Amino acid sequence: MLDVRKVNFAYGDLQVLWDVDLTVNEGEIVTLVGANGAGKSTTLRNISRLVRWSSGSILFQGEDLGLLQAHDVVGRGIVQVPEGRRIFPEMTVLENLRMGSYPSGVRKDREHNFERAFSLFPRLKERQKQLGGTLSGGEQQMLAIGRGLMANPRLLLLDEPSLGLSPLLVRSIFEIISEINRQGVTILLVEQNVYQSLRIAHRAYVLETGRVVLTGSGADLLVDDHVRKAFLGM
Amino acid sequence: MSIFVQSLISGILIGGVYALIGIGLTIIFGVMRVINFAHGDLLMLGMYATYFLFTQFHIDPFVSIVITMPLMFLYGAFLQRFFINRVLDALPQNQILLTIGLGLIMSNTVMLAFTSDYKILSTRYSSSSVSLHGISISLPLLVSFAITTVITIALYWFLLKTDTGQAIRATAQDREAARLMGINVKRMSIIAFGLGSALAATAGALISPTYYIFPQVGSSFTLKAFVITVLGGMGSVIGATLGGILIGVAESIGGVYFGSGWKEVVVFVLFLLVLLFRPSGLLGKSRT
Numbered sequence: 001m002l003d004v005r006k007v008n009f010a011y012g013d014l015q016v017l018w019d020v021d022l023t024v025n026e027g028e029i030v031t032l033v034g035a036n037g038a039g040k041s042t043t044l045r046n047i048s049r050l051v052r053w054s055s056g057s058i059l060f061q062g063e064d065l066g067l068l069q070a071h072d073v074v075g076r077g078i079v080q081v082p083e084g085r086r087i088f089p090e091m092t093v094l095e096n097l098r099m100g101s102y103p104s105g106v107r108k109d110r111e112h113n114f115e116r117a118f119s120l121f122p123r124l125k126e127r128q129k130q131l132g133g134t135l136s137g138g139e140q141q142m143l144a145i146g147r148g149l150m151a152n153p154r155l156l157l158l159d160e161p162s163l164g165l166s167p168l169l170v171r172s173i174f175e176i177i178s179e180i181n182r183q184g185v186t187i188l189l190v191e192q193n194v195y196q197s198l199r200i201a202h203r204a205y206v207l208e209t210g211r212v213v214l215t216g217s218g219a220d221l222l223v224d225d226h227v228r229k230a231f232l233g234m
Numbered sequence: 235m236s237i238f239v240q241s242l243i244s245g246i247l248i249g250g251v252y253a254l255i256g257i258g259l260t261i262i263f264g265v266m267r268v269i270n271f272a273h274g275d276l277l278m279l280g281m282y283a284t285y286f287l288f289t290q291f292h293i294d295p296f297v298s299i300v301i302t303m304p305l306m307f308l309y310g311a312f313l314q315r316f317f318i319n320r321v322l323d324a325l326p327q328n329q330i331l332l333t334i335g336l337g338l339i340m341s342n343t344v345m346l347a348f349t350s351d352y353k354i355l356s357t358r359y360s361s362s363s364v365s366l367h368g369i370s371i372s373l374p375l376l377v378s379f380a381i382t383t384v385i386t387i388a389l390y391w392f393l394l395k396t397d398t399g400q401a402i403r404a405t406a407q408d409r410e411a412a413r414l415m416g417i418n419v420k421r422m423s424i425i426a427f428g429l430g431s432a433l434a435a436t437a438g439a440l441i442s443p444t445y446y447i448f449p450q451v452g453s454s455f456t457l458k459a460f461v462i463t464v465l466g467g468m469g470s471v472i473g474a475t476l477g478g479i480l481i482g483v484a485e486s487i488g489g490v491y492f493g494s495g496w497k498e499v500v501v502f503v504l505f506l507l508v509l510l511f512r513p514s515g516l517l518g519k520s521r522t
Contacts, residue, residue: 050410050413050414069418070413070414071416071417071419074414074415080414082410082411082414086408086411088403090403091400091407095400098397099400099404099415099417103415103416
């Protein structure tokens with residue numbers, strides 16, 4: 001479904017991605033793990049076309065994303081829930097969700113998608129009139145994911161969804177990610193919580209200083225020596 | 235007392251027009267963080283368009299808004315599409331130079347076409363007024379305030395209720411998150427500049443029956459628009475509405491009690507006082 005081939009990217013003189021290869025198949029949860037600054041978010045920013053790689057290619061169902069602009073990518077069904085949630089602080093919960101269904105192709109499903117977001121996150125329904133900026137961190141993360149689902153994503157890019165959440169909330173966020181996947185949404189998950197994300201992922205890539213150093217099934221990487229030493233502290 | 239009430243009322247009425255000017259500038263700033271130094275010149279174009287339609291085709295200034303407003307929206311959209319969109323990622327000083335330059339071109343083109351003579355657009359109601367409980371209110375000011383109110387309400391509705399209006403607000407609050415929603419932020423910038431131009435030109439049309447019309451009239455309004463938006467809080471539409479009315483009232487009361495030569499002083503003292511205690515403006519968010 002998504003093919004990232006030999007992608008190189010630099011912020012100015014600082015090269016962040018080196019020949020990154022990555023594939024996501026339809027129906028999978030694929031996770032991209034690695035330390036801070038390994039290039040995980042940068043990979044997602046390239047896929048969403050917030051930035052443009054310098055060489056290599058990114059294909060989505062055979063289409064070259066390099067020819068599209070960020071807003072077109074969303075129209076194709078690739079939706080990113082960015083790091084730090086990026087809720088619109090002075091819009092209500094309902095308005096934030098509404099913005100999620102901005103692309104013209106998905107507006108007709110708006111009512112149905114409101115229901116989906118509210119059934120996954122009942123808390124959002126209680127808070128629908130509240131301003132986004134006044135929500136707690138956990139609620140903002142729910143809103144960010146709910147907002148992402150409003151666009152009928154075929155591929156959902158999640159950037160650090162568990163960052164800054166309480167351990168209890170972290171568990172439920174990962175359960176919800178699995179649930180979204182069971183509903184038919186393919187997921188590319190970037191996480192620093194390596195243990196939880198490997199547990200729910202079908203396949204995983206380990207990124208170190210901008211290079212893919214290891215790949216395999218989630219279960220295999222959980223017992224891999226290098227992964228256990230580097231990320232799980234064992 | 236009645237003098238006070240009278241100047242308060244006319245202050246509010248003219249403040250409504252100032253609010254339109256300020257709202258336009260604040261929408262442009264909010265969406266693309268560019269300060270439009272051609273704002274007063276867009277207002278000046280609105281004045282001349284109104285003057286032209288009145289003298290050539292005998293169209294009433296308040297009626298001609300229906301022509302001026304959409305025309306100036308398109309003109310603003312054109313400026314954004316072909317000039318300002320190119321400097322969105324440039325240094326602020328380059329953006330300032332560009333908008334100042336565009337303003338100079340506008341005022342000098344008008345000077346070539348209409349000469350720099352002061353024009354007066356006198357309608358039969360230009361100096362008529364209505365009296366109520368001993369307070370007399372200028373009729374054109376009253377009509378212009380009514381039109382301002384309608385436009386402001388329509389604008390709030392647009393920004394709060396429509397998809398495009400919400401997308402403009404979303405772009406102003408977080409440009410990158412807006413892109414991730416599938417919002418074409420360049421297009422939002424084009425609409426925002428079109429709206430700002432249309433509002434400035436409408437303000438120009440509304441004051442044309444009561445102001446002198448000349449090519450350089452814009453510069454004082456650019457300054458005024460800037461004061462209004464900073465006072466209200468950069469990027470806040472409600473702040474600009476409030477700021478406009480506040481400046482109108484300060485001018486009017488200052489003019490009556492201290493003499494019209496001092497009204498600017500009253501305005502700027504008020505401006506400095508507000509900024510002293512609320513550096514980010516009345517409704518502005520402090521930026522970190």
